[in-house]
Amino acid sequence: MSVLVTGGAGYIGSHAVIDLLSAGEEVLVLDDLSTGFDWAVQVPENLYVGDIADETLLARIIAERKVEAVIHFAGSVVVPESVVNPLKYYLNNTAKSRSLIEACVKGGVKHFIFSSTAAVYGMTGEAAVSEDVPLNPISPYGVSKLMTEWMLRDTAAAHELTYVALRYFNVAGGDPKGRIGQSTTNATHLIKVACQTALGQRPYIDVFGEDYPTKDGTCIRDYIHVSDLAAAHTSALIYLRNGGSSLVANCGYGHGFSVREVLRSVERAAGHSIEIRQAPRRLGDPASVVSNPARIKEALGWTPNYDDLDMIVSHALAWETKLRERNR
Numbered sequence: 001m002s003v004l005v006t007g008g009a010g011y012i013g014s015h016a017v018i019d020l021l022s023a024g025e026e027v028l029v030l031d032d033l034s035t036g037f038d039w040a041v042q043v044p045e046n047l048y049v050g051d052i053a054d055e056t057l058l059a060r061i062i063a064e065r066k067v068e069a070v071i072h073f074a075g076s077v078v079v080p081e082s083v084v085n086p087l088k089y090y091l092n093n094t095a096k097s098r099s100l101i102e103a104c105v106k107g108g109v110k111h112f113i114f115s116s117t118a119a120v121y122g123m124t125g126e127a128a129v130s131e132d133v134p135l136n137p138i139s140p141y142g143v144s145k146l147m148t149e150w151m152l153r154d155t156a157a158a159h160e161l162t163y164v165a166l167r168y169f170n171v172a173g174g175d176p177k178g179r180i181g182q183s184t185t186n187a188t189h190l191i192k193v194a195c196q197t198a199l200g201q202r203p204y205i206d207v208f209g210e211d212y213p214t215k216d217g218t219c220i221r222d223y224i225h226v227s228d229l230a231a232a233h234t235s236a237l238i239y240l241r242n243g244g245s246s247l248v249a250n251c252g253y254g255h256g257f258s259v260r261e262v263l264r265s266v267e268r269a270a271g272h273s274i275e276i277r278q279a280p281r282r283l284g285d286p287a288s289v290v291s292n293p294a295r296i297k298e299a300l301g302w303t304p305n306y307d308d309l310d311m312i313v314s315h316a317l318a319w320e321t322k323l324r325e326r327n328r
């Protein structure tokens with residue numbers, strides 16, 4: 001039996017592949033390489049380059065390789081892009097996930113693990129957010145992911161499929177052994193942009209808004225190390241395999257850092273200051289987004305290993321340095 005990882009050439013998926021391999025799983029990757037990289041796939045012999053909505057290809061992989069579970073990372077991930085091009089997100093994240101789920105049902109796949117997002121919550125307050133608060137996504141990206149959660153809920157009720165949907169908070173850092181990291185071109189994520197600034201690849205970093213009702217006026221986020229997130233998927237797989245019932249769970253550490261705190265951490269890791277400029281608020285940014293991770297800890301027994309902002313940042317910076325050499 002094998003585990004099929006869609007989007008396994010991308011940032012989070014490639015880290016999940018490493019974790020699954022270290023747990024002894026037989027891992028296959030399906031990726032169209034639109035934003036991922038074939039060199040990031042640690043099982044090149046098991047990489048299928050193709051689209052998640054290619055029914056013929058899916059039917060063949062599922063049958064020939066006896067796919068027991070699908071871990072679904074493939075998708076489009078840029079929130080502001082989803083506002084200007086919503087139909088791209090409803091196609092790649094929602095409609096194509098529907099095709100993939102159908103292929104799983106037809107092929108008798110038993111378990112499905114899905115990359116959802118804290119963006120399904122929308123404007124959360126300052127308190128840590130639990131899974132059962134009312135959901136009010138404010139971007140097409142968040143809606144596109146929430147619709148997939150709902151498709152999974154309804155499919156699991158009607159068919160022999162169990163699922164875990166993990167709502168990721170702010171993912172950052174890279175493989176502690178330096179094999180892979182966040183390699184996306186034109187990334188907009190705070191820690192990546194700050195690391196590029198520290199390395200002189202960008203002249204300065206903008207802080208989007210310093211007038212939020214937070215401790216220092218900048219936005220607060222719950223940053224989770226990508227390797228801890230990857231391990232949560234392996235735990236989810238074992239949970240479902242052992243008969244666990246379908247579950248939606250937050251994946252974050254449960255405490256937040258402000259943009260200013262993150263930038264100070266980057267300066268510590270780099271050993272020098274970086275140029276920071278004040279900029280207006282970015283459209284659609286909630287002041288504070290912090291998870292309540294009680295459910296994932298209890299249901300999956302998930303215990304983070306890298307719950308330390310300085311460590312997350314130092315791994316991100318180490319990877320960014322390596323990537324700079326690689327791209328030279």
Ligand SMILES: NC(=O)c1ccc[n+]([C@@H]2O[C@H](COP(=O)([O-])OP(=O)(O)OC[C@H]3O[C@@H](n4cnc5c(N)ncnc54)[C@H](O)[C@@H]3O)[C@@H](O)[C@H]2O)c1
Pocket residue numbers: 006007008009010011012013030031032033034035036037050051052053072073074075076077092096115116117118168169170171184
């Ligand atoms: N990065 C974050 O902070 C974050 C937060 C919450 C949720 N997520 C979710 O996690 C998942 C992975 O995100 P990431 O940051 O690794 O992004 P990424 O862009 O690095 O990875 C996505 C991968 O999917 C592939 N892909 C895209 N569309 C495809 C298709 N139709 N068929 C086959 N392959 C396709 C891409 O080539 C890429 O390798 C996404 O579903 C994203 O929505 C990410």
Ligand SMILES: O=c1ccn([C@@H]2O[C@H](COP(=O)(O)OP(=O)(O)O[C@H]3O[C@H](CO)[C@@H](O)[C@H](O)[C@H]3O)[C@@H](O)[C@H]2O)c(=O)[nH]1
Pocket residue numbers: 077079117118119168169170171188189190191193205206207208209219220221259282285289
């Ligand atoms: O150059 C920058 C980049 C970001 N920020 C701020 O840093 C914070 C974090 O921003 P970013 O790293 O872009 O992440 P988010 O916008 O919080 O969104 C991420 O985290 C969400 C979950 O919380 C996921 O749903 C999204 O996919 C993922 O992009 C926000 O306040 C931004 O305004 C800056 O001030 N300057």
